[in-house]
Amino acid sequence: MAQFGAKRPRFAPVKTTPEGALPTYDFEKAVTIGKLVKADLTVTNASGELYGDDALAEKVDMFASGSLALETDDKTNEVHAALHGATVSEETSEVTDSDGDVAPRGGLVYYKVIIRQGARYFKGVFHPLVNAILGNDSAATKGSSITFGTSSTAFNVFRCNSGAWRVTKEFTDEAACISASPPPRSLRRIRARRRNNRNTDGRRDKNRLPLWRLEATA
Numbered sequence: 602m603a604q605f606g607a608k609r610p611r612f613a614p615v616k617t618t619p620e621g622a623l624p625t626y627d628f629e630k631a632v633t634i635g636k637l638v639k640a641d642l643t644v645t646n647a648s649g650e651l652y653g654d655d656a657l658a659e660k661v662d663m664f665a666s667g668s669l670a671l672e673t674d675d676k677t678n679e680v681h682a683a684l685h686g687a688t689v690s691e692e693t694s695e696v697t698d699s700d701g702d703v704a705p706r707g708g709l710v711y712y713k714v715i716i717r718q719g720a721r722y723f724k725g726v727f728h729p730l731v732n733a734i735l736g737n738d739s740a741a742t743k744g745s746s747i748t749f750g751t752s753s754t755a756f757n758v759f760r761c762n763s764g765a766w767r768v769t770k771e772f773t774d775e776a777a778c779i780s781a782s783p784p785p786r787s788l789r790r791i792r793a794r795r796r797n798n799r800n801t802d803g804r805r806d807k808n809r810l811p812l813w814r815l816e817a818t819a
Contacts, residue, residue: 606714609779610634610671612684614707615730622763623729626708632683635673637711638751640726642758643668664766667758669709669728676752684733684754704732709756712778723778727768731756 613631615624647665651658678696682689686702689695709728714721734755741750760766772778 603717604713604715607637607640608712608714610637610640610673610709610711612707612709612731612733614683614705618762620762623765623768624706624708624761630683632680634671634680634684634754635675635677635752638672638674639670640672640711641670643670644758664760667728667766669731669756669758671711671754671756672751673754674749674751676754685735698735702735704735706730706732706759714775720773723772723775725770725772725778727770728756728758729763729765729768730759730761732759 611631611633613626613628616627617625619625644664645666645668646662648663649659649661651660676684678689678694681687682696683705685698685704688697688699688702690697707730709731710725712723712725715724716722734757736753736755739750758766
């Protein structure tokens with residue numbers, strides 16, 4: 602397998618956090634962070650070892666936390682406010698970062714382009730519960746050559762109430778990855794999930810759909 606692309610990082614704030622299930626999201630407040638340059642995930646595991654008869658008898662490694670570093674071509678004021686909880690003035694369009702700002706928790710998705718045995722696949726990567734970390738900033742003068750600057754955003758990755766901290770899915774078509782048109786063999790599972798995702802009045806709750814379906818439901 603070879604990876605040669607990454608695209609479309611999207612963030613939507615959490616709406617509810619039901620017990621034993623993935624969060625639901627406020628898709629009306631979803632934002633595209635920018636054009637994805639790079640995404641680096643670092644996982645921290647909690648480890649435990651048991652020794653008996655002078656030898657290692659048991660060892661357990663479990664997910665404890667994660668950190669995702671995103672590099673994008675840009676991060677607009679709207680995106681900055683959505684990710685970091687900053688305030689945007691409607692009158693002046695000024696963005697104010699304050700010491701009392703709280704970065705909202707939300708779901709984050711992007712997809713990778715991979716090639717396997719000559720066939721191209723598009724792998725959606727979904728982190729159900731993250732929040733952004735306000736990082737450093739830099740600026741540089743123009744020199745004799747052109748150097749493009751990028752924007753970096755780091756996210757804490759949490760385990761949600763279902764126990765999941767990452768969900769992935771592969772598609773054979775890029776448009777299907779964006780719109781998440783279900784493959785035929787999955788229709789039965791999709792229909793069952795849609796029945797379970799209906800409100801008490803019979804309407805489907807789009808906030809419970811997988812986040813990579815955001816393009817089709819927003």
